[in-house]
Amino acid sequence: MNYVFHLIIFTLGTSIVSFLTVIAHEYPHIKPTRRSKCDVCQRTLMWFEIIPIWSYLISKGKCKVCGEAINKLYLLTEIAGGIFLLAASLTHQDLIFVTLIFTVLTLLAISDYIYGYVYLSHYLLFVPIIIISNQHLYFIPALLIYTLLNLINYIYKGIGLGDIEILSILALLLGLDMTLKIILMACFLCLHYFIFKKRNEFRFVPYITFSTFILLIFR
Numbered sequence: 001m002n003y004v005f006h007l008i009i010f011t012l013g014t015s016i017v018s019f020l021t022v023i024a025h026e027y028p029h030i031k032p033t034r035r036s037k038c039d040v041c042q043r044t045l046m047w048f049e050i051i052p053i054w055s056y057l058i059s060k061g062k063c064k065v066c067g068e069a070i071n072k073l074y075l076l077t078e079i080a081g082g083i084f085l086l087a088a089s090l091t092h093q094d095l096i097f098v099t100l101i102f103t104v105l106t107l108l109a110i111s112d113y114i115y116g117y118v119y120l121s122h123y124l125l126f127v128p129i130i131i132i133s134n135q136h137l138y139f140i141p142a143l144l145i146y147t148l149l150n151l152i153n154y155i156y157k158g159i160g161l162g163d164i165e166i167l168s169i170l171a172l173l174l175g176l177d178m179t180l181k182i183i184l185m186a187c188f189l190c191l192h193y194f195i196f197k198k199r200n201e202f203r204f205v206p207y208i209t210f211s212t213f214i215l216l217i218f219r
Helices: 002-026 054-058 072-091 095-115 120-132 139-156 161-174 176-197 204-218
Strands: none
Touching: 002 072, 002 095, 054 072, 072 095, 072 204, 095 120, 095 161, 095 204, 120 161, 139 161, 139 176, 161 176, 161 204, 176 204
């Protein structure tokens, strides 16, 4: 039964990421009746072509009609989502809390990666997390992070407003120590990317998201 439970959790993680990728691509014009389509030929996909991970492997990473390669990022993010949620179930007691954070941050990260910004309406998804965490909210650290990052941004103009807002919300939920570690790890990942890719502009929310996932698992 443990193996079945772990498989369900892994599948849930991959499915959440797959679903949120669709939401991020289509928001705010997404329709409840929307059907998944090939990014190139716009062919409506069959049900067996939208199963996370397996559909990519079965199709060998290509659309069966137009033959164009499917973006590998879809596969990698689905695998990462499954692994994270499975790891969280094995190491963290409050799986509901972690799953909610995982869901919201993943949506924000995908949106920031695609468009370079996040919608303010997405922040409303943090409300259920705040409600179930009403015994462990860190108001002073959140205010401190928000004030300091805005001050740094005023001087150096290098931080996006969305980054500041997300980090402030994480400080409210996770405290100052955890948030500082998230910032440190995210900056380290950006530095690593800069060294190897020679780019000095970043979509920072994906780095924040990845760092939060890692630290939530191992804290």
